[in-house]
Amino acid sequence: MSALSRLPVRLLAFNILLVFLPAAGVLFLDTYERHLLEAQERTMGQEGRLLAAALEAHGGLDAAHARAILVTLGQRHLARLRVVDRAGTVLADSALLGPRRPPAEPSLSPTPALPAPPQRRLLYLVGSLPFRLLRGADSPVEQERDPIDADTGVLTGGEIVAALGGRYGAATRVLGDAARTVMLNIAIPVRIDDEVAGAVVVSQSTRRIMSTLYAVRLDVFRVFLASLAVAVVLTLVVATTIARPLARLRRRAGEILDRRGRLTGGFEPSRRKDEIGELERALAELTRRLEEHLRHTESFAADVSHEFRNPLASIRTAVEMALEVENPEERRHFLEMVQRDVARLERLLSEVREISRIDAHLDEEEDSPVELATLLTGLVESFRLRSGGSGPRFELDCAGAKATVVGSADRLTQAFENLIANAASFSPPGGTVAVALLSGGGHAEVTVADEGPGIPEEHRERIFTRFFSWRPAGEGAGHTGLGLAIVRAIVDGYGGRVSYRSRAPRGTEFIVSLPLAPSNAPRLSRGPGSSDGAGPEDRGPVSATAAEAR
């Protein structure tokens, strides 16, 4: 399955590793087993010592008495009890008195050591295989029985010899059972008058402990199997929810560019709420913007070629006509037309270059704090000088506002120059172009108002669009339609906004809003004429003409 690439495999490995941690806990059961066996041996020792004490209290060791005590115990003990004399001959054996009926035991659960159902056994055998292999070293054990002297019927086991020698004796004998059942034997000396008269032999199989452990191990194994299944399922789920969508995203990313390197298709915005959905949405947004940018670039190129064709067509036909007409005045007319159109092409070329540079490199230009009041004062002054009294009047009102923005002084000058030139070109003779600067609310606002015919509502959407130019009928042709587009490109580049509104009764007001330089904010509006503490929110009047000075 291709979806099960490396990521899901790693997840599976990790999950299974986690599952093996509880499985390794099975090893702890060995310690548990040893403790259980020690506890059993202590219990047996106690039973043996009690019997020995009872025998010692009688003062002598004989078979009848020993059997009588065993009878009295009434099989309520846990282990097989035997009494041997000094020679090792069995005097009494609880096993000969019938089956033991031990009292209900609180600690060790009295699970009857029933033979396990076959499938359980199989499960156990499969589960215990690695452990059995691990223990392979000590598994081949010799089968032992209680060593008995065949001729005399005397018990000759090591524990009995030890007990008859006056010491505590213990021995385990493997019964050759599948479940490693062993017989635990201990022997305790019976002393009468400080002499070893015989011994009490206590025997009990570990079968009960073993079957308990057997059940526990089986349960652990079952939990292990269930966890394993869960781990596999989890991994599959993770594979389908993470790896598959990722693989799909990767495939989609590979298909985004076709063989010719064109952008085709894109990421579909996902409805998933998780990180993959976020990634998908981010990629979709990325390609969408990339596509938009490409489309914008392409349409800009088409627009540029379109815009160049009109003056070219005009030049070409004018040259043709100039060559054909005989009248020198007519020829002059056509040649002048060529001259004007060449100038227009040059202007167009430089503005296209300008706007491309703004698009591409605005961030690369060196930004520095620019004092807008100073910039506007110089700019308006230069417009006044250039117009030489023939054009509209230029008014500037900074109302003492000091607004510093961060940007390139050249670019900002260009933006405001375009706006003022635009306003001037729409102004009727003797009209006024009013420039005002306000600051407050973290923004500097520059307004440029004219008294022109206003912008028809139908063009509202397109007024800042590249190459869009609207002039009232009969007014100067030859505007490139890039002036306001350049203004917008520059203002947008500095995180500002440019908009316009119509003025009553006539005219248009353009509003440029630029974010103030951050460090400047607290000491705003300390202009030369407003040292009396005008705050940042103190916005100057829109149409004041206080700064008009000539």
Next chain:
Amino acid sequence: MSGTVAIVEDEQNLRDNVAFALRREGYEVAVFADGAAAWESFQRALPDLVVLDIIMPRMDGLELLRRIRSTSATLPVIFLTSRDEEFDRVLGLELGADDYLCKPFSMRELMARVKVLFRRLALAAQPGDGAEQLLGVGRLTLDLRRYTALWNGSPLPLTVTEFMILHALARRPGHVKTREQLMNEGYPHDTFVSDRTIDSHIKRLRKKFVAVDEDFDRIDTVYGLGYRWAEEAR
């Protein structure tokens, strides 16, 4: 030959030049700066021929053409396009323009088109005067005076340019014409036409033939050379 030519063009210099040239040729000229102004006047009286820019403020050329065609199906219209996009030309021709020129065009080329369209108009008005100049190539018949073509007897709606290119091909069946040769035939006065223009003309020619005859395959592309009118198997 005279008549009224309306020029609808927002580029003032170009408008003035075209008007000047047309007046020199003896035509009456009416100039309009945008489609809306032109339509206002056309509603009162239609001119005899229209030279139309496509991209204009206040009603573009395509919309104006649509309105003209709703009034007159035969008024000759020449488009002046400044876009490279095939779209404008195809749409313009499908809406029923008679020809188009790409800016920057040659004024002589435009004058030649105007002349041909007027001639076509005049001849269409007085059919069968016996002075026909017909060229028959197999199932193709070209009327060299009217600039009209018949395939299997069905008229083909060709522009003047397409007619001239087809004429250049069909005149010498089996001979390959290079794009440059076809350009010179199609635009005899213009030296600035891109040779890709010929490809789109050929494409449209084939389409117009296929529209009247599904099995049409007479125009061969000779790779690396140009195009050829295939001789019909006999």
